[in-house]
Amino acid sequence: MKTEIRHSVVQILNETGALCDSGYAYALHILFARPNILYRTYPQSWIDHYDEQGMIVEDPVVKWGLSKTGFVYWKDLDDPAGILADAAAHGLTNGLTCAVGALSSRSIAGFTRSDRAFSAAEAQKLLDMTSQLHDLTAETL
Template sequence: MRHMKTEIRHSVEQLLSETGALCDTGYAFALHIRFTRPSFMYRTYPQSWISHYDAKGMIIEDPVVKWGLRETGVMRWSDLEDPIGILADAAAHGLTNGLACATGPSSSRSISGFTRSDRVFSDAEAQTLLDITQKLHQLTQQAL
C-alpha cells in the first residue's frame, strides 16, 4: 500500500477491516492478477496455512484460483471441484465455510477467498463480500 494515495489507502484499510469483521478465520485478496501474479495481495489466514500453501505450491491447483480465473461472481467452496483436496487441507488448518469471489476482466482479474468458523456465509454476506472485492478492485486500479 506504500504507493497508494492516502485517501485510497484509507478506503482500502476500511474495506479490509469490514472484511475482517465477517471472516474470523481469515481472508485473501489477490487483486489485478496479470500474467499469473497479483499486483496487490492481502491475506489474514493463519501463518501456518500460508506457509504450508506456499511451500507446497498449491496456487497451481487451488480450486478457488482456477474458478476465479475462469468465472466472475460468487461461489461457495463446497460447490467447487477439488480433485486433490486443497480445500480439505485448508479445513484441516481451520479454514471452513469458505466463499470465493472474482471480478474484473481476464487481463486484470481480482480473486478473493473468505472463511469463518461458525457457519456458512449468508447470501447477503456473500453479496457484501463480492461488493467489497469489486470496490477493492476499483480502488487499487487507481494505484497501478
Template sequence: MKTANRQEIATTLDELRAICDTGFALALHIRFTRPNILYRTYPQKWLDYYSDRGMMIEDPVVLWGLRETGMVRWADLPDPAGIVAEAEAFGLRNGLTCSVGPNSSRSISGFTRSSGPFSDGEAEHLLALTQRLHDMTENLSDL
C-alpha cells in the same frame, strides 16, 4: 494515493477482518498469472503449508476465479487434489470466493469464518467489497 482513498481501503480491510474471523485473501489485479497486490490474513502455518507444496496450481478456488466472475462457495467446487479439505484442517471453513474484473486484470478474493456458511446476502456483500477494492487499487502496487 490520496489519503481518503487510503482510509477507504483501510476501512474496507477492517470490515473484512470483522466478518472473516479465520482469515481472507485478496489477489488484486492479476496480470499474466501474478497479482499486483496480494493481501492475506490466513494463519501463517496454512500459508507456509500451501506455498511449500505449490498448491496454487491445483487450487480449485484459484482456478475457478481465473476462469469465472461472480462468487462460489468452496463446498460447491470440485476438489480432486483435496486442497479445500486440507484448508479446513487448518481452520479455514465455510469458504467463499469472489472474482471480479476482466481477464486482463482479474481480482480474486477468498473468505472464511468459523460461525457457519455465509448467507446469500453476506456473499453479495463480500462480492461488492471485492469489487470496491478492485476499483480502488487499480493503479496501486501495494497496500
C-alpha cells in the same frame, strides 16, 4: 496510494476481518499469474504450507476465479487435489470465493469463517467489497 484511497482500503479490510474470523485473502489485479496487491490474514501455518506445496497450481478457488466472476461457496467446487480439505484441516472452513474484473486484470478473493456458511447477503456484500477494492486499487497498476 493516495490518502483517501488508502483510508477506504483499510476500511474495507477492517470490515472484511469482522466478517471473516478465520481469515481472508484478496489477490488484486492478477496479471501473468501474480497479483499486483495481495492481502492475506489466513493463519501463517496455512500460508506457509500452501506456498511451500505450490498449491496455487491446483487450487480450485484460483481456477474458478480465473474462469468466472461472481461468487461461489467452496463446498460447491470440485477439489480433486484435496486442497480445500487441507485448508479445512488448518481451520479454514465455510469458504467463499469472489472474482471480479477483466481477465487482463482479474481480482480473486477467498473468505472463511469458523461458525457457519456465509449468507447470500453476506456473500453479495463480500463480492461488492471485492469489486470496490479492485476499483480503488486500479490506479496502482
